[in-house]
Amino acid sequence: MKKLLFLLSILCVSAALSAAPAKAKKTVKKSPAKKAAVSAAPVFSLPQVRSGAQWTTLDYTGTPLLIAVVSSGCIYCQKTLVQLEEARKALRDVQFVAVFTDEAPLKPLELLRQYNIRTDAVYGGGALAERLKVDGVPMLFLYDAKHQLLKTFNGYADSRVKELKNAAGDLEKEVNVISVEGNSL
Incomplete structure (x- = not known):
């Protein structure tokens, strides 16, 4: 119960801090994926599916990050998890x-076990x-080591692994440069 209250208080505070004026009417229009997302990776903390311990983006500062928003009831999300x-x-x-929109960890945990997924996974997203x-799941966000948005991927695609490898190709070079610079100090 204390964990739930703590989580709710974190979500309330983060929502209040990042609140933006809401649109009166939701419209769905086809626009480039980058315009749909914020340009910097959001700082968030959510409970892990496997352990319930808090997972936070703050633990991965200086590391490229891929956030995949999924739902356990979505067949294309399940296929995307295998690709991830x-x-x-x-x-x-x-x-x-993998950020599950599910409010409880049971179904996401079943999927992780069923497909032998080792990717970090959180719920309540x-x-x-x-x-x-x-505006639809699955939706993936790839951020560089400074947590600036590089690319957004909407929906499922058979070629997603290749797309991720291509989009993340320069990230390994960037991480190596940051590591070398960090070690030279």
Whole structure:
């Protein structure tokens, strides 16, 4: 109960801090994916599906980040999770996190076990999805090491792993440069 109250208070404070004027009417229009999302990675903390411990973006400052907003009831999200696992193994310098919009961890946990997914996964991401202006799942956001948005991927695509590898190609070079600069000090 204390964890739930703590989580709710964190979400309320973060929502209040990042609140923007709401539009009176939601419209769906086809626009470039980058315009749908905020340009910097949001700072958030959500409970992990497997352990319930808090996962936060603050632990990955200086690391490229891929946030995948998914739902356990979405078949295309399930296919995307399998692709994320494959991409995670290939892109070792990128931190992956699957953000489930589900409010409870049971169904996401079942999916992670069913497909043997090792990617970090959190639940209760509905408010985060709103902050990111997610208009449908799955939706992926790739950020560089400074947590600036590089690319947004909408929906499912058979070629997603290749797209992620291409989009993240320069990130490994960037991480290596940052590491070398950090070690030379």
